[in-house]
Amino acid sequence: xxxxxxxxxxxxRPDTDHSRNFLDFGKxxxxxxxxxxxxxxxxxxxxxKQNAWxxxxxxxxxxxxxxxxxxxxxxxxxxxFISKCRAGEDDSDFDIVIGGIANDKVIHTLDRYFxxxxxxxxxxxxxxxxxxxxxxxxxxxQMLDKCLKHIESKQL
Numbered sequence: 001x002x003x004x005x006x007x008x009x010x011x012x013r014p015d016t017d018h019s020r021n022f023l024d025f026g027k028x029x030x031x032x033x034x035x036x037x038x039x040x041x042x043x044x045x046x047x048x049k050q051n052a053w054x055x056x057x058x059x060x061x062x063x064x065x066x067x068x069x070x071x072x073x074x075x076x077x078x079x080x081f082i083s084k085c086r087a088g089e090d091d092s093d094f095d096i097v098i099g100g101i102a103n104d105k106v107i108h109t110l111d112r113y114f115x116x117x118x119x120x121x122x123x124x125x126x127x128x129x130x131x132x133x134x135x136x137x138x139x140x141x142q143m144l145d146k147c148l149k150h151i152e153s154k155q156l
Contacts, residue, residue, distance in 0.1 A: 003031040003136060003148070004038035005055040008045045010153035014057075016141050025097035026085040028139035029148075031057065032101070037133055042156055052156040059136070061096075061147040066140075071099030074106065074127035079120065082110065095140035100132025 005011060019027045032038055038054050045052040069092070071078040078099055084090040100106070106127065113123040138144050 001033060001059050002151070003033055003057050003059045004035055005029065005031045005057065006038045006042035006045070007053050007055060008050040010053050010155075011055045012150045012153070014055075014138075014144050014148060014150075016139060016144065022086050022088055023137075024082050024085060024101070025099070025135070025137035026090045026092075026139055028097070028137040029144055031059070031136045031138070031148075032134055033136070034133060037101070039156070046156065053153050054156065055153045056151045058149045058151055059147055060149075061143065066095040066143055066147075067093060068096045068098065069094050070097075071132075074100055074124070074130055074132060076120070076124060079113075079124060079127070083114070086114070095138070095143045097137045097139065099135065100130075101135040106130055 005014070014029045016028055019029060021027055023030070032041075035054075042052040042054055069081070071081070081090070081097075109118070109123055109126050112118045113120070118126070138148065
């Protein structure tokens, strides 16, 4: 499967060391299978007057070889996981996390939840109408090295 990663640099050898803490699915290398999503995300670099790159990879893995969790919807399980990761309280050891990306509308709802303005039930009620995009967060360097092969990098 082809996956994309937006950045301000070309990344031929991804690693988990350069990831920030407190992200949706924890520290890892984030990708999407949606080229349009990668392009939209790359626009933030252009708005900041930086270079914008879309890095393209081939991702081949056998799910039975790795610890993985997948979220099919914005549900309580997803919200609990995101909450733990963003608070720096995630103690799971998943190699990869697959699930919905927090787009602008979802981020706004999550911010209201984290600030205490919305209850869990209200948050989940608002999110149930959102169709998740996708993101892959590869959290293990071993999985990056074994399963993700750089194809090319294109500067926008």
